[in-house]
Amino acid sequence: MSEQAPPKTTWRPQRTQNDPPGYDPENKLTWQDYDFPTVPGTVEWKTPVGEPVITVDNLGIEFLRGRKRNLSLREIIFTGKSAHDRETFWALRDINFTVGRGEAVGLVGGNGGGKSTLLKLIAGTLLPDEGSASVTEGVAPLIELTGGFIGDLSARENIYLTAGLHGMSREQVDERFDEIVDFAGPAVRDGLDVPYRHFSSGMQVRLGFAVITCLDEPIILVDEVLAVGDAAFRNKCYTRMENLLDQGRTLFLVSHSEGDLLRFCTRGLYLKDGGLEMDGPMEDVVEKYMSDLMGKDHHKQSDAARDEARLKRQDSRVRRRLQRDAERAQKSAGASTDSTAAAKG
Numbered sequence: 485m486s487e488q489a490p491p492k493t494t495w496r497p498q499r500t501q502n503d504p505p506g507y508d509p510e511n512k513l514t515w516q517d518y519d520f521p522t523v524p525g526t527v528e529w530k531t532p533v534g535e536p537v538i539t540v541d542n543l544g545i546e547f548l549r550g551r552k553r554n555l556s557l558r559e560i561i562f563t564g565k566s567a568h569d570r571e572t573f574w575a576l577r578d579i580n581f582t583v584g585r586g587e588a589v590g591l592v593g594g595n596g597g598g599k600s601t602l603l604k605l606i607a608g609t610l611l612p613d614e615g616s617a618s619v620t621e622g623v624a625p626l627i628e629l630t631g632g633f634i635g636d637l638s639a640r641e642n643i644y645l646t647a648g649l650h651g652m653s654r655e656q657v658d659e660r661f662d663e664i665v666d667f668a669g670p671a672v673r674d675g676l677d678v679p680y681r682h683f684s685s686g687m688q689v690r691l692g693f694a695v696i697t698c699l700d701e702p703i704i705l706v707d708e709v710l711a712v713g714d715a716a717f718r719n720k721c722y723t724r725m726e727n728l729l730d731q732g733r734t735l736f737l738v739s740h741s742e743g744d745l746l747r748f749c750t751r752g753l754y755l756k757d758g759g760l761e762m763d764g765p766m767e768d769v770v771e772k773y774m775s776d777l778m779g780k781d782h783h784k785q786s787d788a789a790r791d792e793a794r795l796k797r798q799d800s801r802v803r804r805r806l807q808r809d810a811e812r813a814q815k816s817a818g819a820s821t822d823s824t825a826a827a828k829g
């Protein structure tokens with residue numbers, strides 16, 4: 485059993501008719517009690533266990549305000565400012581944190597809080613004006629709806645281009661091509677040779693997610709794109725993200741969905757007014773963010789209700805993990821039967 489304070493709720497996990505193998509609610513209450521091992525994957529880590537993969541140190545970035553401010557004649561004469569002076573602001577400033585291997589971090593904050601900007605700084609597509617964001621591993625970013633794909637190229641060409649930019653050879657992409665397209669779905673398969681800009685936003689996200697999560701990069705950044713797909717596709721994405729987390733990959737997730745954040749992330753970062761307002765357990769961060777956002781309309785749960793919700797979430801998480809383990813075992817048993825048959829044949 486874990487050494488957490490005993491829950492205030494009396495709710496306990498119960499057996500059902502369809503429990504996955506290994507489910508043991510009589511003896512195990514939380515995720516930690518199961519001691520799940522990391523699942524072998526295709527990623528090769530450069531960073532030793534225990535060392536941070538992302539180190540953000542006094543990070544700051546300043547942007548020009550979109551609109552030019554018209555200075556009065558008085559300001560121009562008395563302050564010496566030029567009529568062409570533009571107002572700037574710090575979208576992020578004094579941000580400090582580190583992230584380790586296998587952490588799943590949820591980023592929250594109001595609109596314009598700097599979440600996407602932080603992901604772009606981690607991905608290296610924006611450079612800071614102050615401080616640094618050092619990343620010791622490769623990053624697979626899905627931080628724009630378009631996945632960074634090029635509109636005039638076909639979907640097929642974009643798959644090869646993006647995977648190639650992330651270090652995959654043509655042969656490796658050939659091997660995974662069908663898996664990528666199957667995941668993206670039949671509409672994407674039918675449109676493989678049309679220019680990507682003709683894709684609907686749902687098709688763009690399908691292809692973007694399929695490609696980005698097929699790369700062998702240890703760090704995955706996902707920015708609020710899951711909301712675009714339909715429910716069936718979202719479920720597939722959830723399972724894939726959980727499979728990647730099983731392999732110990734590091735995830736950064738930006739989402740306005742409390743359910744998604746609590747499902748995947750154990751740690752939360754809350755950005756507010758360009759600063760890091762809070763860094764802590766995802767549940768506490770969501771609670772603080774919601775209370776800031778809703779003010780007196782925020783309904784704070786009792787400790788017992790919170791404990792019950794937490795245990796239920798952990799129970800579903802355990803069941804899903806055991807289910808995935810069972811599917812993986814079945815798949816590898818199938819693969820070894822095939823190879824034995826092939827050897828005999």
Ligand SMILES: Nc1ncnc2c1ncn2[C@@H]1O[C@H](COP(=O)(O)OP(=O)(O)OP(=O)(O)O)[C@@H](O)[C@H]1O
Pocket residue numbers: 547548549550575593594595596597598599600601602
């Ligand atoms: N390239 C840019 N030039 C000027 N301002 C920018 C640029 N990129 C972002 N901003 C501004 O920086 C601030 C932070 O934007 P950002 O997109 O990071 O917020 P966000 O937290 O992701 O918001 P949302 O939840 O609405 O997606 C906003 O005020 C935005 O207008």
